[in-house]
Amino acid sequence: MNRSIVPAGLEVQIGLELMIIPQYFRLLELQIILYAVDKIYSDFYQDLKGRVNFTSNGIVSGDASIKIRNVRPADSGTYLCKVKKVPGVAKTTVQLTVEAQGETVHLPCTFTFISKDQGPLDIEWLRLSGPNNEAMDHVVILYSADKIHDDVYPDLKGRVYFTSNDIKSGDASINITNVQLSDAGTYQCKLKTYPGSVNMNLQLAVTNYTGSVSITTPEQTVQEARGETVHLPCTFTLSPEDRGPLFIDWIQLTGPQNEVVNRMFIVYLADKIYDNFYQDMKGRVQFTSNDIRSGEASINITNVQLSDAGTYQCGVSHAFGTAKGTIQLTVVGSHDLKIVEGPTGRLGPLPHPQANVPCSFFDEPYLMDSSRGEVKKCSMFHVEVRVC
Template sequence: MDFTTSYLGGVLICLITGTAHGLDITSQGSTSIEMASGQSVKLDCQFTLASQDSGPLDIEWSLVASDNQKDDKMVILYSGDRAYEDYYPALKGRVHFNSPDPKNGDASINLTGLKASDTGTYQCRVKKAPGFGSRKILVTVMVKPSKPRCYAEGPTQVGKDVVLKCVSTEGTIPLQYTWEKTSDSKLLPASALLDPVGGSMNIRNASNSYSGTYRCTAKNRVGMDECVLQLDITPPPNTAGIIAGAIIAVLLVLIIIAIILFCCCRARYKKKYEKEISYEIREDVPPPKSRVSTARSFTSVGSQRSSLGSMSPSNLHEYALKPQYDKIPSVEDYERPPSHAPLPPPVNVKVGGPNLSRMGGIAVMIPAQNRDGSIV
């Protein structure tokens, strides 16, 4: 506080007395500098001392705050015959005094590897009591345009409106775009409309003569870059042919799909049919019919023959009158169901034992039978 009070008192005394002999900033260069990013810049701050400036030398470089409510940021300091360069982290390693010994009257500094964030007002203050001097320099770090990209927007056909675009993704505004034709007559089409800010060129009612090589240049106050575009204006396509080709292609696709579906369905049906046939029971010969009637017929025939054997000659004449007993039943009669086979008439022939002996017969026990011919 005492040093500051005495320093300010000395400055006031010099101003009041109008002393012409004291510390003086002698730099006369521009106080506004525009530089491209990545470059280096020297901020000039030359000074001279007077004989009465006998105090210690202090040199301060600060970045003035754009808002009055904020404090200035110290960038670099020289005090006590020593330089201090690590005050401002954003410029650490990129700010240095121009002279190895600023006491010789050179308080200038160098900023290297400039960035857009380095833009601001830098103030140089030199103090050597009772002398004092300062100088402000506005530094604007601009980004030069990046290499633009050239392309045609929309169809490039005869009779159509063709739009050429040129876009640079980086660069400090304002950017300015220019178009030129580098082939043939090197003249832009008469119907071309240029937009130097947006970077577009609209060509109305394009023709074959508009084909060629075009170059677009993007620039600002600190740099420029360019791109090249080859424009080919083509005849309009045969719409009818395209439609016919599209229809034929669709029909072919539908036919192919139909064939594939048909083959799949046929294969599936065939597989299903073979599977059903493999499980089907085949009958090569019809099943045999019931032999119950045949057995019954044979039983009836046996019974009749037994009856004939037990009859007397007198009874045979009566029995011979009945033709149904003269033939042996056929196979059809054997196979005919009992319900349809004719039943022989009942024979009530009774032969006694004595008569049977005289006839030379032998008594045989015949088992009893029911009407169906079954043995009881």
Template structure:
């Protein structure tokens, strides 16, 4: 039986790809792009001419891109018997979709797709005297995941900053798109999609008009992911709080936020701090810790 099976496929290799008595219903070639982790159904449904006799023979291959090497046999069906030849990394994820592929459906299913599953697969169906085949190119890509948005540069009025977007993983090429989703409308806002290759957004000569939340969307053929960064522009003075009676005394406030020497001024009920250091805890101050002004910080 083994010799008969081998000789049948040797003969098949010299026969035309399609005879009128055997027809595969899907196109002869197809390209499918799917995300890593998804499942792929590679279709191969067929109809037989009534004049055909004998058993249906089905064979699935993964085509070797090196034409000097043999293709990899994955699955076979003959005389109601299915056999897998797939490598261990694929064997438990590969199967025919139909309980009996000999009844017109030789499609296969690959679950939990891996990037290494990418390649060209060929379905051959034979039943004397007809034979037909089709090829499916499967491309498995990884979605970009958990991007991180951050700002490079000093966010001081008049300076330049770069908004950056860095995803984890993702099959290239990746495309980036920036949107300002909150904050002042500004007609001089730069082209938010001027750097789709690197994901960097350069903003020159920043001012209060550029403050707000910026969203980066990074994607490829199989998925997208987003992150948000908030741009705050520092000027000579920065508001850090406002008066709200019966909340926290100045001494409690300084202890709560670890601020020890903070020069505060009050104007129209608003609390201000001189922005002469990178962090609030580094500001110099002369305020009396026993002051009875009661306020809370605006975060």
């Protein structure tokens, strides 16, 4: 049985509630468990119903940690522990990442320099242990003096790397490939520069469940002209017994190996659609099906622009399973066509239905209807006069 513990080290607890903010989706808070007036309520969030409980019987003594049983990739997200007592509210968050054994797990860590006058930047990823994560077990990977040291922890040697080629720009995230059950635990991203240091803890849980979701993106490469509507296909199937909530996200990837999330622009979660993350695509992207749960997660992007080109990923998370598929989108410019007069000196019927006619164009292929004197756009670069 796989379990994940989310610690919450708060001192005062009278009214207490735990919420989950799903990964990449910080605008939504879903209440999962509540302690109020000496009673516990844990049936708010259907997907965690029966799987989440407080670890301590004496919550008022100061331990509001929770345990999630049968942890699943869909449980990944930022968990918020909120304690309310007049006259104020105290909060703390824990980032939980769940991945299936053998997959690549992404541990995010981004930062911003407050002052322009900064000293040398050192970054350490540590693995912690102890009841309160007070002990440092291992250094996982280092960035110091503009050099990366990724061979300091034998168990992760060759499996851990920074996802960004420009760490100083503010991205210290790492990936761990072929993740194992033994990799589970608490990881800390620690940044040191003048005049001090900051750190962030992330909880990694690994499940040996192989997943129950399969995904299909039949077209690996899609090309469309600027200004048109482009269709990005994505279909999925679930096991018959899978009836829990779905989480579907479309994101754009960057990086040499498409390992970095550039932006997310549409999400399906808890039977609702959220499509206002990315301003440039607001109002231009939509799911093509009104019944997404039937297995159709394809999207359309209207008025597609050159800046929309890139690698897109369709991700489907459901119960224990997570599946992903990628599509490469190419956008070509809309071009004008200059027709050069043919042998007859006019656009009109020609003596032979397939006689070659000189035709110059910028980039887009066109065909001319010899019987009607019409110019038509076709999807080939060999141009000749024929009846289309």
